Amino acid sequence: MKLRISTRNVRKLVSAGLVVVLMLVFSLSADSFWNWRNMGNLFHDAAFLGLIALGLSFVMTGGGIDLSVGGIVCVTAILVSRFGTLGGSSVPGVLAALFAVLCGGAFGLINGVLVTRVRLTEFVTTLATGILYSGLGLLLAYRDNGKLSGVIVPKGIQNESFLSLGEKVGGTGVFLVTYIWIALSAAMYFVMRRTNFGLHTYAIGSHSRSAGMSGVNVRRIKTLGFVISGAFAGLASAMLTANMTAASASLGNNGYEFQGIAACVVGGIALGGGKGDPVNAMIGAIFLQTILNGLLKFNIQAYWSYVIQGVIIIAATAFDTLFGRVTHMLRERRSIAGREAV
Amino acid sequence: MRPTLKKPERTPDGGAERTVTFEDRAGKSLLRTEGVYKQFNGVTVLRDVALDVRYGEVHALMGENGAGKSTIIKIITGVYEKDAGRIMIDGEPVEINDSHDARRAGISVIYQELSLVPALTVAENIFLGQEPGRYGVTGRSEMRERVSALIDRYGFRIDPDAVVDSLGMSQRQMVEILKALSTDAKLVIMDEPTSSLSTAESERLFETIDLLRQKGVGILYVSHRLEEVYRLSDRLTVMRGGEVVGVLDHDEIVPKTVTTMMIGREIRDANARRGYKIYEDNVLEVSHLRYGKLLRDVSFKAYGGEILGIGGLVGSGRTELVKCIYGALRRSGGDVTYRGAPVSKSIGRNIRAGFGFVPEDRRVEGLFPALSIGRNITVASHDKLSRVSVMNKGAEQRWAEEAIKNYDIRPRDRGYRAANLSGGNQQKVVLGRWLAREPDVLLLDEPTVGVDVGVRAELYEYVRFLASRGSIIIMVSSDLFELTHIADRILVMHGGVFFEEFTGAAATQAAVLLAASGQHTDEGVALI
């Protein structure tokens, strides 16, 4: 029990510690960083990214990868903006969000079926479906707009109930999406750590063959992981669309899948699977957004964000590899010592 | 899709499960097979096999490779279908057609390759796929209680909350056994469970097995290790050539008797090479070689012209020895010198210096299945077939075609995909890759596994010819016949050191088999 708590949480503490350090550095060095308004924005962006990372964490903990979430965000944005403006804009916001979750889940299901039933390689499949989904978004936007690029519903979505999804709650300065994100992270933490489904996800991520031999339905768990990943991307898309009051057909080009993976990896969800939980994804998303937000305060141009995210993935993986090797070495040494004591 | 397992019953107060034990049945018949026959492709591999395992006994099963041990176990556990015969549990005939049937009948197998998930805890692993709890929420407290009850019941010392990744091999086996017991297994089959354990770990496993026996569980214990069998088993069934040759009680388990039963009447045929010539200048010297815990201070000299056999059980360090010499493993200490100069740690340099290595696992380490026969043969000889890194295609072609002809590889088509070859031809390709270079030092690890008798004879012929030309041949083998008939000198490993050396008439299969178990022939009856 002791060992488990330590290795599992040391990694979280490292990332969380880095977040605190970053926040301190930015607060001390930039005037406009540490205030309600900016924090509200930071946690809005972190929540959007965090929702994507939250879904991805299920696929990644199960030892997989999903490169299609960017495409899902794109196509769902178009779909939900149409749905939200149906019939004189009277569709309740909750219903629209639910619709987006279902859409995203359906796209995730397609991924899952292709990977587990047609048995295609995950990264090629999701890379291709990701491109396909954003293309589908463009096609739908084309039908609505009559032209290809640009924003659907150019004058903005008029549905108040739907738009309230993207606003702050009461006078707190905290966006609704932030609350939703925190609540869902807690719920998914429970799912991951306390349910059979979560246990099976760890099992297939850690050793898929052994898990299968023990009676875990590997295909079903894997497929469900993709569905969850898609569903959360869909939800994130609805929240973003409401916040922007319009849907953009070029969302698929923003590399959300990449940011989501970066958030997971920096939070401590290993690329190989079997490690990490939604709390790791949460810390990772805050970490990434803190850097991106903080850099803006220094007037550093936007393209640095690409560089930083790429470096973060490589650095975090390198750190985890070394961290893993060191803990493995220590454990070996301990077990040899123990063996000699017998 | 989840296997339909009988959930352990729970007591009305909802507490710990009723842990089934079989103390009261000790001594009664648990598993009996009668007249089991099995054929593969017209070859009879099991003939009239009768096994009898009782409650509360450790029943050992021994036999040489190919004696039929694995086949009978696979029939008992439903992996293979038997051609004829009966299987009875508790005196009742049962039909076992798949692993679920076997589990329902109370039989479970602990394979060498464990089926545990490293990232999960002991308790999680034991209940993986059949977790207690409702609505999909894992019933952690119940799980822990039941595992604790199970652990207490059998007196194991293991922490149910420990992550499996942090456990040693013997503890992992303990978890595997607990997993079997959690489904109310009454017969636990163990297939060479100690092959990857250290001595101390083995001893702990034996203690575990003793506990199981006390609780009335029947254990069918397959092993090559005589001292283990003596230490553990109440009775021993010996198989040879697909037949049961005898059942011994504990007191009758004497090395000499057992080896005689396993080997049968030993015929020293004229096949052995007599009067081979030693090339003194071609010498490989290994001194005080160490590799982790597997090799502890190994020293020997091998000369050109002789075939040096390395015997010993799986896990005795044989494979590591040849890999350390070749440079495929980094030795932790000691020296290897060839013709007086130290042997490099780079495989490439060693190959150019005249080394060759045929690995044990052809599919994983030897063959390039997607490449053609020709490319498979030439892959180790680019140095001889190229100039400034450009391949000489004519030479390459001739090289491959000559090897195909010399070593009679079928089909005689150098463009044929290696994956589609038969096992024997694949091995010819892998061996031919080196023979074509006429290496000065050829290291062979289990060169004839999965190769039929006819092809074996050919392979031996090629190896002997190479030796007669003055090359050093070092051949690791589990096949006693192969060792005693092909090798000129045999070194038997046991526990990471050379245990005994045999030459000439002393090199009998029985002597080698005894040495591999850590017994000197002249010790006779004395054991442990």
Added chain:
Amino acid sequence: MSVRRFFGGAWGQRIVILALIFAVMAVAEPKFFTGSNASSVLFAISIYGMMACGMLFVVLLGGLDLSVGSMAAVSACIVAQITMKSGYSGAGLLTGIVAAIAASIAVGVLHGLCVTYMRMPSFIVTLSTKYILYGVAPIITGGSFIYYPQEMDSNSAVNFIYSLGNKRIANVPMPVIFFAAVVVIAGFTLASTTYGRRLYALGGNPTASALVGVRVRRDTVAAYVVSSLLAALSGIVLSSVNMQAGQTLAQGYEGSVLMAMIVGGINLAGGEGTISGAVFGALFAGLINNMMTLLSVPSDFQKAVQGAIILVAVCINAYSGRRAGRVKLPAAPAEK
């Protein structure tokens, strides 16, 4: 029948496919056969082709290089920026090209080290560097595109750049000549050198390769370097066609190159694939993209079609591969 075998096999079948595309274009869009369109198709094919030849080295090892598009942009930006800063001098141009080559080697080495020493999946590493380089390109140029001066005075550096993309030798455009040279050299390397032999061995069975003396890490790093290097070369050529360089140059080309790989019958699991497959894939990608452009399918949308083609081709390969595998199953397991 396997798409891999169908496309990767005889050129006869490949020609049928290409002829089909031509036939469709003849009916749908006569502009296809104009001279200006022909040369733009050839440019595209040449760029994809050079990248595909480079990526083939990596794919033969079972890896993937998604950074080729960004690498091309960065190398073009390096050359353009250094040349411009030097006042379009010959020395500046030379420095720029050397710097671009050095940068691409560095990126390739980084990829190789991450894959071999850190055991990272190649697509994650190269996806990361794709974004890193995408961010680096505008940092080099200062955020905007760099345009080479259009007036063709006697300035040798600008002339040289212009000729890289636009000059013709015996009526063959320079990019095509570069492509042909790359095909010949890469094809020769794969088919006739010891390194080529080792690559196929390594992709088919890395463990066995190490045991026959292949230096796995060194050869792996080298493959990633080749891919980056050829991406850099194609970037320089691409920028000289339009005499400009910037962040979005060659953006998303990795999608087209990946499509070329799969359609060209190159096994993404490694060990199988030929240079002629890569060439055919590049022809296919160039023609399909051009066809869509002429039919006024917008560029974002072309990507979606590529995604669909990749998916379908991978599906067919997986299906036929499995059917072939089923036949090969051994009859009865032998006694251990």
